[in-house]
Every structure is written in structure tokens, then in C-alpha cells.
Amino acid sequence: MDRQALGFCGPGLMGAPMIGHLLRAGHAVQVWNRTPAKAEALVAAGASVAPAPRALAVNADVVLLCVADAAAVEAVVFGEQGLLGAGAAVRTRCIVDHSSIPPDVTRALAQRAAALGVAWVDAPVSGGVAGAQNGTLAIMAGGAAADVEAVAPILSAYAARVTHMGAVGAGQTTKLCNQAIVTATVCAIAEAVSLARRSGIDAAKLPEALAGGWADSTLLRTFVPRMTQDGLEPIGALRTFQKDVETIAAAAAQTGTPMPVSGAVQQILRLGAAMGLADADFSGFVEILQTPRGGA
Incomplete structure (x- = not known):
């Protein structure tokens, strides 16, 4: 793998372990985060800290983003101190966006970057925190074939595979397909856990009982323990699922795609937010469904 000077914006639950893999692969990585302490925590591993995103564009060939929303x-790319803000001297020739944002927004941002001579690859990921930690993420990429090919060796530091899905925006559309499956499945698992509990059986034994059958899956084995045990570290917040499902709904409306299951999940997540559960772990679906017997 070619060692390159890289910038990375957003060392959060996903970004921090991804940066660790880049450093271990021998890349020089400069990091920026809105909360400086999260960036400074990576200095001991070999990263350097940038005072603002603009500094990354001056020093890095490729800048990777993993931030909350569109x-x-x-703001990170085109804000006052952004990577491509007005008057910025730019060394960066490609931006790789691991964030999950709407495909149409991605295309608009990519056009603005292209006008400044900077390529854009939308590269949302799947695999969760464990995938980021283990370097086994699945990346679905949109962009020019040459641009995706150029950054693939970098992404291989933390991805088991990088799949080129088409032009800019195609990666984000693929991620929406992924999230439609994931959110519906996690919601169904929560329903199964609730049914098991109310039927007087040990819900924690569902993964064992269903192992090898059609209901067996990584999600089942991940989320039943999270729905039946206390004290586990969160791996994400329901507000993230809600953001993604709202984006799915918008894409479905734009394309005339009927998605009744995602629509039901959307309403459940909105209910969870109204219940004050927006910051609950992804497994918080089960809390939304825990209406006391006789209370509905």
C-alpha cells in the first residue's frame, strides 16, 4: 500500500479505530474533531492534530470524513475554516466521505468540490464499531472508477472489501438499502425478544435456539444480548437510525418506491424519540416496545 499523507475529520466511535488502522498501516494521519479531546486522544498512537479542517487540506493528499450528518x-468541507473554504490553499485532491448522508446532497457537494479540482468519493460503511475495530468494514463506494481505485488501498487498512457501486451518490444509495435491512431487522428482533419475554421464555437463549436456522444472523447474535443484558457499552444511538430512516423515506418519495416496512420502522423511531429514547443504544428498540401489559 502506498503510504500517503492523510487527513481525517471525525474520530468518534467509528472514526477512532479507523484512524488507528491507518496509522498501523504506516500512513501519516492528521486529525481534526469538533471536540479537540477526541483528536488529541490519538496523538499517542502517532496521529497529529489539526487546529481546523483547513489545515488538513494544506497537508493531506486525501482527506477522509466520518461525521454526523449532511x-x-x-461545514467541514465548505465552512469558514473548512477544507475547501474560500481562499484555502489546497493540496488535497480527493475527499472520501464515510458519513451517511442523502445521495442528492452528496452529488451537490461533489459538484462544488469538482469545481475546485477536488474529486469526491462517497464511501459509507457497514459493520458497526466492531467492524471498525477489527478492520473488517464493508465499504460501498460512489465516484469515478479511477478515484475509487486510487483510494481503495487506503481504505483496505480498515475494510474487508470496497465495492464500487457507480457514480457519486451510488455509495450513499447503497447504504440506504443497507440501513433499510438493518433497521427493520433490529426492530423485528426487538419484537421477538418482547414476545419471548411475555410468553415466559428466556429471550437471552434465542440466538442459541435459532443458530443455523433462517433467522440466524450477525444482527440476531449482536442484539439479543444487548436487549437482554445490562451494562454493555453502547455501539450507537437510535437518533442515528432515525436519521437514516428519514433519509430512506425521502429517497423512496423521490423515486416512487413503496417501502411500507421502513415506513413502520420510521414511526417506531419517531415514537422512541418522543419517549426520550433518541440517545438510547441501537438496542433501544426493545424499550420502545415495552408497553406494560394492559397499558395499550
């Missing part, structure tokens, strides 16, 4: 992506 507004954050736009």
Missing part, C-alpha cells in the same frame, strides 16, 4: 459534512 450539515456537518458541508
Whole structure:
């Protein structure tokens, strides 16, 4: 793998372990985060800290983003101190966005970057925190074939595979397909856990009982323990699932795609937010469904 000078914005639950893999692969990585302490925590591993995103564009050949939403992506790239903010001297020739944002927003941002001579690869990921930690993420990429091919060796530091899905925006659309499957499945698992509990059986034994059958899956084995045990570290917040499902709904409306299951999940997540569970772990679906007997 070619060792390159890289920038990385967003060392959070996913970004921090991804940066660790890049450093171990021998890349020089400069990091920026809105909360400086999260960036500074990576100095001991070999990263350097940038005072603002603009500094990354001056020093890095490729800048990778892993931030919360479309507004954050736009601010990091085109804000006053952004990577491509007005008057910025730019060494960067490609931005790789691991954030999950709407495909149409991605295309608009990529056009603005292209006008400044900077390529854009939308590269959302799947595999969760464990995948980031283990370096086994699945990356679905959108962009020019040459641009995806150029950054693939970098992404291989933390991805088991990088699949080129088409032009800019195609990666984000693929991630919406992924999230439609994931959120519906986690919701179904929560329903199964609730049914098991109310039927007087040990819900924690569902993965064992269903192992090898059609219901067996990574999600089943991940989320039943999270729904039946206390004290586990969170791996994400329901507000993230809600953001993604709202984006799915918008894409479905734009394309005339009927998605009744995602629509039901959307309403359950909105209910969870109204219940004050927006910051609950992904497994918080089961809390939304825990209406006391006789209370509904």
C-alpha cells in the first residue's frame, strides 16, 4: 500500500479505530474533531492534530470524513475554516466521505468540490464499531472508477472489501438499502425478544435456539444480548437510525418506491424519540416496545 499523507475529520466511535488502522498501516494521519479531546486522544498512537479542517487540506493528499450528518459534512468541507473554504490553499485532491448522508446532497457537494479540482468519493460503511475495530468494514463506494481505485488501498487498512457501486451518490444509495435491512431487522428482533419475554421464555437463549436456522444472523447474535443484558457499552444511538430512516423515506418519495416496512420502522423511531429514547443504544428498540401489559 502506498503510504500517503492523510487527513481525517471525525474520530468518534467509528472514526477512532479507523484512524488507528491507518496509522498501523504506516500512513501519516492528521486529525481534526469538533471536540479537540477526541483528536488529541490519538496523538499517542502517532496521529497529529489539526487546529481546523483547513489545515488538513494544506497537508493531506486525501482527506477522509466520518461525521454526523449532511450539515456537518458541508461545514467541514465548505465552512469558514473548512477544507475547501474560500481562499484555502489546497493540496488535497480527493475527499472520501464515510458519513451517511442523502445521495442528492452528496452529488451537490461533489459538484462544488469538482469545481475546485477536488474529486469526491462517497464511501459509507457497514459493520458497526466492531467492524471498525477489527478492520473488517464493508465499504460501498460512489465516484469515478479511477478515484475509487486510487483510494481503495487506503481504505483496505480498515475494510474487508470496497465495492464500487457507480457514480457519486451510488455509495450513499447503497447504504440506504443497507440501513433499510438493518433497521427493520433490529426492530423485528426487538419484537421477538418482547414476545419471548411475555410468553415466559428466556429471550437471552434465542440466538442459541435459532443458530443455523433462517433467522440466524450477525444482527440476531449482536442484539439479543444487548436487549437482554445490562451494562454493555453502547455501539450507537437510535437518533442515528432515525436519521437514516428519514433519509430512506425521502429517497423512496423521490423515486416512487413503496417501502411500507421502513415506513413502520420510521414511526417506531419517531415514537422512541418522543419517549426520550433518541440517545438510547441501537438496542433501544426493545424499550420502545415495552408497553406494560394492559397499558395499550
